[in-house]
Amino acid sequence: MKYEAKTFNIPELDGISKKSVEEHLGLYAGYVKNFNDMSALLPEYAKDAEKNAHAISELVRRRSFEFGGMRLHELYFTQFEGGAAPLSAESTLTKQIEKEYMKLEHLVGYLTAIAKMRGPGWAVLYFDPEAKQFLTGFSGEQHQGHFVTLPIILALDVWEHAFILDYGASGKGKYIDAFFKNLNWKILEERFVSAAK
Numbered sequence: 108m109k110y111e112a113k114t115f116n117i118p119e120l121d122g123i124s125k126k127s128v129e130e131h132l133g134l135y136a137g138y139v140k141n142f143n144d145m146s147a148l149l150p151e152y153a154k155d156a157e158k159n160a161h162a163i164s165e166l167v168r169r170r171s172f173e174f175g176g177m178r179l180h181e182l183y184f185t186q187f188e189g190g191a192a193p194l195s196a197e198s199t200l201t202k203q204i205e206k207e208y209m210k211l212e213h214l215v216g217y218l219t220a221i222a223k224m225r226g227p228g229w230a231v232l233y234f235d236p237e238a239k240q241f242l243t244g245f246s247g248e249q250h251q252g253h254f255v256t257l258p259i260i261l262a263l264d265v266w267e268h269a270f271i272l273d274y275g276a277s278g279k280g281k282y283i284d285a286f287f288k289n290l291n292w293k294i295l296e297e298r299f300v301s302a303a304k
């Protein structure tokens with residue numbers, strides 16, 4: 108099955124320009140296309156796997172990078188849909204955050220510190236339904252460093268392409284502040300409810 112690039116209903120953002128979002132969406136579409144292209148090549152190479160062993164190994168390695176880029180960007184853009192909205196005080200997500208981090212500001216500060224780690228990647232908040240707790244991590248590139256099988260509650264893209272247009276190469280911190288300012292926490296609440304089932 109071929110994957111299709113999704114569309115997102117992203118309002119005007121505070122501190123992340125329309126131009127930056129448009130270019131970022133173009134990069135997202137590239138991940139979808141590359142994943143499809145690689146997926147189409149693999150069955151051809153598999154017809155003579157021994158002869159094509161090197162090509163197969165490279166495609167297999169790179170294909171999960173493209174898939175990670177596709178899915179993480181879908182999580183990322185969806186978080187802005189509907190516009191900025193606060194976390195509701197009574198939600199189960201609020202209660203879980205308070206249980207583990209005392210208050211939302213602590214979690215945001217912690218995720219900001221992870222996001223400021225050097226190198227391209229993503230700061231990610233996962234929820235482990237088995238242990239009933241959050242895990243936080245940094246995925247270098249798009250596909251590495253994840254906590255496998257865990258649903259993602261929040262995905263913060265800190266590749267330079269996410270902020271260089273608006274803030275320059277040294278503007279990651281300002282971009283991270285803008286990211287949190289524009290988050291629709293209702294979307295994250297929905298993800299948490301689904302993950303915690």
Ligand SMILES: [Fe+2]
Binds near residue numbers: 264268
């Ligand atoms: Fe990105």
